[in-house]
Amino acid sequence: MLTKTSEKPKWIRDAIFYQIFPDRFYNGNLKNDPKNKVSWGSPPTRNNFFGGDLVGIKEKIPYLKKLGVNAIYLNPIFEAGTNHKYDTWDYYNIDPLFGNEKSLRSLLREAHKLNIRIILDGVFNHCGDGFWAFKDVKTKGINSKYFNWFKIYGDKISLNPLNYQTAGNTKYLPKLNHEDPLVEEYILQVAEYWSKKFKIDGWRLDTPWKVKRSFWKKFRLRIKQINPELYLVGEVWHDAQPWILGDTFDGVMNYRLREQIINFFIKDRMDAEDFNYEIAHFLKIYNKNAYSLLNLISSHDTPRILTMARKNISKLILAITFLMTYIGAPMIYYGDEIGIEGGDDPDCRRTMVWDENLWNKRIYYTYKKLIDFRLKHKALRRGNFKPILTLNKLYTYIRKDEDDEVIVILNVAEKQIGIKLPLKEISSPNKNWKDIFTGKKFKVFNNNLIIDEIPACSSFVLESDG
Numbered sequence: 001m002l003t004k005t006s007e008k009p010k011w012i013r014d015a016i017f018y019q020i021f022p023d024r025f026y027n028g029n030l031k032n033d034p035k036n037k038v039s040w041g042s043p044p045t046r047n048n049f050f051g052g053d054l055v056g057i058k059e060k061i062p063y064l065k066k067l068g069v070n071a072i073y074l075n076p077i078f079e080a081g082t083n084h085k086y087d088t089w090d091y092y093n094i095d096p097l098f099g100n101e102k103s104l105r106s107l108l109r110e111a112h113k114l115n116i117r118i119i120l121d122g123v124f125n126h127c128g129d130g131f132w133a134f135k136d137v138k139t140k141g142i143n144s145k146y147f148n149w150f151k152i153y154g155d156k157i158s159l160n161p162l163n164y165q166t167a168g169n170t171k172y173l174p175k176l177n178h179e180d181p182l183v184e185e186y187i188l189q190v191a192e193y194w195s196k197k198f199k200i201d202g203w204r205l206d207t208p209w210k211v212k213r214s215f216w217k218k219f220r221l222r223i224k225q226i227n228p229e230l231y232l233v234g235e236v237w238h239d240a241q242p243w244i245l246g247d248t249f250d251g252v253m254n255y256r257l258r259e260q261i262i263n264f265f266i267k268d269r270m271d272a273e274d275f276n277y278e279i280a281h282f283l284k285i286y287n288k289n290a291y292s293l294l295n296l297i298s299s300h301d302t303p304r305i306l307t308m309a310r311k312n313i314s315k316l317i318l319a320i321t322f323l324m325t326y327i328g329a330p331m332i333y334y335g336d337e338i339g340i341e342g343g344d345d346p347d348c349r350r351t352m353v354w355d356e357n358l359w360n361k362r363i364y365y366t367y368k369k370l371i372d373f374r375l376k377h378k379a380l381r382r383g384n385f386k387p388i389l390t391l392n393k394l395y396t397y398i399r400k401d402e403d404d405e406v407i408v409i410l411n412v413a414e415k416q417i418g419i420k421l422p423l424k425e426i427s428s429p430n431k432n433w434k435d436i437f438t439g440k441k442f443k444v445f446n447n448n449l450i451i452d453e454i455p456a457c458s459s460f461v462l463e464s465d466g
Contacts, residue, residue, distance in 0.1 A: 005224035006246035008292040009202070009231045011117065013381050016371055017331035018069040020057060021300050022098050023049060023083045024351045025334055028056030034097055041353075044346045049083050052351070054094070054103040058110050065114045067337065068371035071329070072111065073204050075300060076121040077104070080128050084300070084349075086206065087128025087172055091190040101198075108198060117201035119231055120194060124187045125210045126167040126175045134174050148180045167207065178211050187215075188222050195226045202231030204294075205249070209236060216248045233294050244289045251292040254328060257282060258297055264395075265319040265412060266309050272390035272412075283327070283385065290327045291382070297323055298333035300349055304342040305333075306363070311341075314457040317366050318410050321459045324370035325399060325408045327385050337367040373436055373461065379404040388421050394454070396421055407433060407462040411454045421449040433462040441465055 027033065027040065033051040040050055054077065064072070076085035079093040094100050111118050127134060133146035141147070141156035151165035158164075159171055167173040176183050194200055203223070208216055216234075223230050236243055236252040243249045264275040283290055297305045297319055309316045323330045334340075335352050339360030342348035353359065374380045383401030390396070393413035399406045405426060423444060433442045433449060442449055442462065454460070 005221055005228065007228060008250045008289075009229045011229065012231055012250065012292045012329055014375075015071040015117070015231075015329040016069045016374065017071045017073050017294060017329055018064055018067070019073045019075070019296075019299060019331055019333045021052075021075045021084070021334060021349055022054065022057065022077060023052040024349055025052045026056030026060050026352060026354070027051040027053060028059045029053050029099065029103075032097055032099060040351050042351075044349045044351070046346050047083070049097065050351050051097075053097065054099040054107050058103075058107040061107075061110050061114060061116065064116060067368060068375060069332065070115060071117040071119070071201070073119050073294075073331065074121060076123055076206075078123075081130050081172070082128075086123050087126075087130070088123050089128050089130035090132070091127075091187075092193065104198060108200065112199075117231075119202035119204055119233070120200050121206060122191060122203045123206045124176070124191075125207045126173045129172040129174060131174070149177055149183050150174050151177050167210070175210070178215050184215055184218065188219060191219060191223055192226060195223055195230060199227075200230075202233065202250075204253070205232065205234045208234040208243070208249070209238070213242075213248060216243075220248060231292075239285075240293070241285045241289075244286070244292065251289070251294050251329070253299070253331075254293045254295045257293070257295055257326075257328075258302070261297055261319050261322060262305075262308060265322065265410075266305075266312075266315055268412070271392055272395040275395060276387050276390045279385075279387075293328040294331050295323055295326060295328040296331045296333065298336050298348070299331075300333070301345060302348060303344055304340060304348050305336060306339055306360075307341045307343055307348075312457075313360070313362060315412075316363065318412060318457065318459055320363075320366055321370060321408065321461060322410060324367075324374055325380055325406065325461065330374070332367065337364055339363045369436060370461070373406075373463075377404055377406050377463065378402075379406050388423075389419070391416075391419075394419070398426070400426075405464065407449070407460075409451070409454060409460040409462070411456065411458055413456065415456045416454040417452065419451040419454060421451065423447050423449055432465040434465040435460045435462055437461065 034049040037051045038048045077094055077098050078088050079090040079095045080087045094104055133149050136146050137144040138157045153163045162171055165175040167175055178184055232249045233251045234243055234249045237255045240252040243252055260278045263269040306316055340350055342350050379399040379401040383399040386398050388396040388398055394416055395410045397408055
């Protein structure tokens, strides 16, 4: 039986997320810029800074509202030494390059006023080498009272060779020792502080599989006692099923789905039957938990989807259409909606482009149309998922919730002619349908939706025509 702490947040089924890498989104306060700031639009490196901040994000909230997103995932904002901030120095302090507590409160207030939620990035597996406890250990060695906060092999810190556990063999990312109860309690109090004092809407939790699950179960209990509607989503790249059963996280970043989307729509590595097999497998193991997963096609850890598609916008639009019409909360990585490109990290972390003349308007209006459509149709946010026809590179399905129904037709390859889609699953099988993009109308005969022609590498998203 579900309890208050095991239930998923009610709002997550209606969520459309937007991920922001703060240093690269918008510079709203020139007074807190780093001294070594490079000009906006310069090629990103692992070490350069551009000056994006929380004030800048607040200034662009109207842009996000117009786009239609209603939830933001912020990459880390706590004080750290790098541009990505995954090397936390002070868990109780906003990074001065991003602003301060007043800046965060102002951003949250503006977002919440427009019904946009914000979740923060919790980096609790490791810290940075500028973290006060680690600095104390570097100075005092085994005599530091924080020595057991880390996994050190020897009596003092050694950099060559490394003798302490790190994240990814990176010397500036010492791993926290969660076997120590003091470490666990410290992290739990940090999460409680920001959750309670600032009324954030949840946490994205970094590399959680590197920490014992018993800790995350405690984390969930403590955070959900503050507010059961706080969303907890883990960065889990592999099998997510054990993490989302109600005692750990509400969802995970759905990298496994991303892989299949790219294999089918972008890389031509499978046919529709293969893709449908993978989708059916996901729905079988995740069941209703699939509705609280965070679905994505790009992130700060992956190449941009347009780059993956080699600028083939038709393929890209197919992937976007599936993302926006599938079960789970879709997430847009900042700039994907205007056609920003980028390869592997750090190239995927380019600065946001604010000159609309440089936007890819076809991509932008596709996102805008699909977001508006998803918000309009409950079937896309809460309905079930049922394949209709899988034929070579043609994949079709229906999303249905009570009396609301949507049909999606995705053709990855050559033109298809004379397609009949059986509509046995439709509540009113003889009603006609209309494509949201072209306005083209389709008729039904004998419970079959008749489609004379589906152009190559194209999609139809159909709603009832009257």
